[in-house]
Amino acid sequence: xxxxxxxxxxxxxxxxxxxxxxxxxxxxxxxxxxxxxxxxxxxxxxxxxxxxxxxxxxxxxxxxxxxxxxxxxxxxxxxxxxxxxxxxxxxxxxxxxxxxxxxxxxxxxxxxxxxxxxxxxxxxxxxxxxxxxxxxxxxxxxxxxxxxxxxxxxxxxxxxxxxxxxxxxxxxxxxxxxxxxxxxxxxxxxxxxxxxxxxxxxxxxxxxxxxxxxxxxxxxxxxxxxxxxxxxxxxxxxxxxxxxxxx
Amino acid sequence: xxxxxxxxxxxxxxxxxxxxxxxxxxxxxxxxxxxxxxxxxxxxxxxxxxxxxxxxxxxxxxxxxxxxxxxxxxxxxxxxxxxxxxxxxxxxxxxxxxxxxxxxxxxxxxxxxxxxxxxxxxxxxxxxxxxxxxxxxxxxxxxxxxxxxxxxxxxxxxxxxxxxxxxxxxxxxxxxxxxxxxxxxxxxxxxxxxxxxxxxxxxxxxxxxxxxxxxxxxxxxxxxxxxxxxxxxxxxxxxxxxxxxxxxxxxxxx
Numbered sequence: 001x002x003x004x005x006x007x008x009x010x011x012x013x014x015x016x017x018x019x020x021x022x023x024x025x026x027x028x029x030x031x032x033x034x035x036x037x038x039x040x041x042x043x044x045x046x047x048x049x050x051x052x053x054x055x056x057x058x059x060x061x062x063x064x065x066x067x068x069x070x071x072x073x074x075x076x077x078x079x080x081x082x083x084x085x086x087x088x089x090x091x092x093x094x095x096x097x098x099x100x101x102x103x104x105x106x107x108x109x110x111x112x113x114x115x116x117x118x119x120x121x122x123x124x125x126x127x128x129x130x131x132x133x134x135x136x137x138x139x140x141x142x143x144x145x146x147x148x149x150x151x152x153x154x155x156x157x158x159x160x161x162x163x164x165x166x167x168x169x170x171x172x173x174x175x176x177x178x179x180x181x182x183x184x185x186x187x188x189x190x191x192x193x194x195x196x197x198x199x200x201x202x203x204x205x206x207x208x209x210x211x212x213x214x215x216x217x218x219x220x221x222x223x224x225x226x227x228x229x230x231x232x233x234x235x236x237x238x239x240x241x242x243x244x245x246x247x
Numbered sequence: 248x249x250x251x252x253x254x255x256x257x258x259x260x261x262x263x264x265x266x267x268x269x270x271x272x273x274x275x276x277x278x279x280x281x282x283x284x285x286x287x288x289x290x291x292x293x294x295x296x297x298x299x300x301x302x303x304x305x306x307x308x309x310x311x312x313x314x315x316x317x318x319x320x321x322x323x324x325x326x327x328x329x330x331x332x333x334x335x336x337x338x339x340x341x342x343x344x345x346x347x348x349x350x351x352x353x354x355x356x357x358x359x360x361x362x363x364x365x366x367x368x369x370x371x372x373x374x375x376x377x378x379x380x381x382x383x384x385x386x387x388x389x390x391x392x393x394x395x396x397x398x399x400x401x402x403x404x405x406x407x408x409x410x411x412x413x414x415x416x417x418x419x420x421x422x423x424x425x426x427x428x429x430x431x432x433x434x435x436x437x438x439x440x441x442x443x444x445x446x447x448x449x450x451x452x453x454x455x456x457x458x459x460x461x462x463x464x465x466x467x468x469x470x471x472x473x474x475x476x477x478x479x480x481x482x483x484x485x486x487x488x489x490x491x492x493x494x495x496x497x498x499x500x501x
Contacts, residue, residue: 137334138338141332144316148355152355187455237383238341
């Protein structure tokens with residue numbers, strides 16, 4: 001908190017010392033704060049648009065990432081065939097892809113969801129696959145002596161063991177999904193915080209643009225915290241209590 | 248007699264016993280071939296407790312995995328009734344409560360959760376775990392975890408139990424308690440048991456017979472019949488005497 005306050009202070013001083021015209025380039029924190037207040041109606045309604053896109057996009061990314069991870073886990077052939085493609089998909093610049101998707105999928109919600117899911121799903125695939133592969137081989141042997149089928153071993157042992165990995169991947173994805181949403185809204189859209197940023201800068205409303213960025217950052221933090229909380233509630237065993245039990 | 252093993256090495260002959268005949272097993276590792284077992288033989292009749300002792304790395308775990316059908320021998324034959332493994336580390340699932348961990352083998356066979364709990368519940372009580380049914384492994388003591396792990400193996404319903412150094416990770420006091428406890432349980436729930444251990448005293452306390460193995464490549468060098476009545480006392484002169492004989496067979500000088 002102290003660090004944050006110091007950074008804001010330096011920023012404020014820096015802008016103030018450069019004269020009034022500089023604030024069109026870089027608005028001072030007090031101007032951003034003022035914009036957060038005066039533009040609150042506009043920012044809020046556009047935030048709702050972006051939040052919906054991000055949440056649905058994350059959902060899509062989690063489902064796709066999980067399904068891919070399971071397929072990769074079960075089949076070495078799929079692993080060899082699909083993994084290079086997944087890595088390649090992350091190398092495609094979203095800035096280029098977003099307008100193409102608009103041409104292809106139209107101006108609606110769908111191209112935004114695809115962009116957000118595309119930038120988000122990869123970390124979920126990687127961490128979930130790692131979680132599935134990290135299951136103790138002795139545990140799998142044990143299940144074989146219990147005559148467990150491959151499916152039952154997956155259901156009772158591998159799947160629960162991989163759930164923390166799904167959450168880890170989703171937490172990494174939470175931050176980048178917001179960036180994905182902004183890029184998605186820069187193409188063929190007329191609402192959302194990305195659209196607000198795009199409109200504010202040429203209109204010399206830099207403070208409003210920065211205010212939108214602040215909201216996006218807070219949203220990413222909120223999403224991350226929510227996932228952490230959900231993980232603690234759903235997977236309490238992954239967080240053994242700190243206090244030592246002595247018997 | 249050396250016969251190439253068929254794909255399914257667990258053909259069942261007669262009762263619930265185990266027969267390992269002149270078994271050899273090699274492993275390819277990065278540092279070359281390692282011979283884990285060379286001409287190992289072992290027999291456990293129905294409801295007999297056979298304790299296998301040997302130095303570290305003599306292929307004891309390989310032996311148990313063969314009995315459980317997890318590995319096939321390179322040569323020799325393994326004939327065993329269906330066996331369930333109790334691994335060295337308890338390997339309890341951290342997300343399951345004690346009762347659900349105990350019932351894992353049932354769930355693995357497709358028994359529903361409620362039914363598995365109903366079967367496991369009276370057993371937990373018998374094993375002194377009645378207040379810990381809903382407790383996860385992280386909150387259980389080492390001895391309790393081993394009891395849950397043993398119960399899980401027992402509830403697999405196999406005639407043969409393959410126990411891989413079940414108490415090696417416990418402190419000395421708990422280990423002695425658990426040895427007494429296991430002897431007691433096996434009296435009321437007789438099973439064919441192959442108990443692998445590096446603790447000679449444990450072998451003499453629990454086994455009807457003690458098989459001493461050589462260092463790698465492992466084979467049986469000596470077999471000691473333990474006819475003493477149960478419960479045995481570790482300070483009993485005959486127990487001490489048998490322990491010394493097993494140690495001598497292992498080549499330990501005092």
